[in-house]
Amino acid sequence: MxxxxxxxxxxxxxxxxxxxxxxxxxxxxxxxxxxxxxxxxxxxxxxxxxxxxxxxxxxxxxxxxxxxxxxxxxxxxxxxxxxxxxxxxxxxxxxxxxxxxxxxxxxxxxPATAPATQAALVRAMALALPVAGREALESKPAGLALHWRGLPAAARQALAERIGPAWAELAQITGLALHPFDGGLELRLPGxxxxxxxxxxxxxxxxxxxxxxxxxxxxxxxxxxxxxxxxxxxxxxxxxxxxxxxxxxxxxxxxxxxxxxxxxxxxxxxxxxxxxxx
Ligand SMILES: [Mg+2]
Known part of the structure; x- marks a missing residue:
């Protein structure tokens, strides 16, 4: 490539x-x-x-x-x-x-979202909200995105370090998929x-x-x-x-x-x- x-x-x-x-x-x-x-x-x-x-x-x-x-x-x-x-x-x-x-x-x-998946997305929101604030979080029908584009590098890094591992652990437990994108992180339905x-x-x-x-x-x-x-x-x-x-x-x-x-x-x-x- x-x-x-x-x-x-x-x-x-x-x-x-x-x-x-x-x-x-x-x-x-x-x-x-x-x-x-x-x-x-x-x-x-x-x-x-x-x-x-x-x-x-x-x-x-x-x-x-x-x-x-x-x-x-x-x-x-x-x-x-x-x-x-x-x-x-x-x-x-x-x-x-x-x-x-x-x-x-x-x-x-x-796709239908199983109650356990919905609960996992609610939990992910609860983990991230106090750290990132409402503006940075985008709740979707099939996922939750954390946006840090436009923030200073130090603030982006702080969000990544404080939320990334928590979401990664949640993804592992619940089967959600954690995807980085240009400007943030997103938890999504797998597949x-x-x-x-x-x-x-x-x-x-x-x-x-x-x-x-x-x-x-x-x-x-x-x-x-x-x-x-x-x-x-x-x-x-x-x-x-x-x-x-x-x-x-x-x-x-x-x-x-x-x-x-x-x-x-x-x-x-x-x-x-x-x-x-x-
Ligand atoms: Mg694009």
Whole structure:
């Protein structure tokens, strides 16, 4: 695996043979997008993490079904990410790292959480709350996240040292999974990760080229689940090994890429008024 710093950039991505086939309309394509750090800049107030200017307008041009559509794969609850992107309509939103699936007009599906698991998450919250404070903790339908992005290094280290071992012990006892991400720690239901979304969409769309854009450690599961003709794209250039094949830097390069995708999708749409003209 290459470091994110050394991955080929936007020009190489646009010249990728499979992507070029999608952009020219010769193959169907499905765009998978992470939310935080990819479509939206990080902000200490997670409930105010709006997309970069221009993102929603471009995504709103994409079709809701068929080639060129997009899906979101996020650690956030699915409904939260969908609300940030309205009026753009993802074909699917995978929330809580693949544990939730939200389709248009459908209720969210997610695994049942056993009472013992719920109790473990309550216990994890009780352990962390006095140390980290409410703002740093994000309770989710299928997990609990501790966020320390934006804090001084000493404060991050203090949180990691005071909460990490306690959560690790709790995970071991209860069967929850403890995952680090860029900017914190998360306890989750075991067995869920973003690669599950890629695997499901690959099964459902075997002839379709998947392009996945994400920035986080948790996106590596998705990159690894992609097929040889799909494209994994690292958002930003973190200095860590990545299974992505390309990298681009938000927001400028992201907007250029999304525009190219949307232009191609628009050129495939039937022209209004022309379908009956022949
Ligand atoms: Mg992210």
């Amino acid at each position: 290459r470091s994110g710093r050394n991955l080929p950039g936007l020009d190489a991505l646009l010249a990728d043979p499979a992507l070029a086939a999608v952009l020219s309309g010769r193959r169907d394509g499905l765009l998978l997008l992470d939310y935080d750090g990819t479509l939206a800049p990080f902000t200490p107030r997670r409930d105010e993490a709006r997309p970069y200017p221009g993102v929603v307008e471009i995504l709103a041009r994409l079709p809701e079904a068929g080639s060129g559509r997009f899906a979101v794969v996020t650690g956030r609850p699915a409904a939260t990410a969908a609300a940030f992107l309205a009026p753009a309509r993802p074909s699917t939103v995978w929330g809580c790292h693949g544990a939730q699936r939200l389709g248009p007009g459908q209720p969210v599906t997610q 869920f990760h973003k690669g599950l979304a890629v695997e499901a969409l690959t099964r459902e769309n075997p002839q379709t080229v998947l392009v996945y854009v994400g920035d986080d450690l948790t996106d590596e599961d998705a990159f690894q689940a992609l097929g040889p003709n799909d494209a994994g794209v690292l958002a930003g250039r973190p200095d860590r090994p990545s299974a992505a094949r390309y990298a681009l830097t938000p927001p400028e390069e992201l907007l250029r890429f999304l525009s190219a995708w949307a232009d191609a999708a628009a050129s495939r749409q039937p022209q209004p008024g022309r379908s009956h003209a022949q």
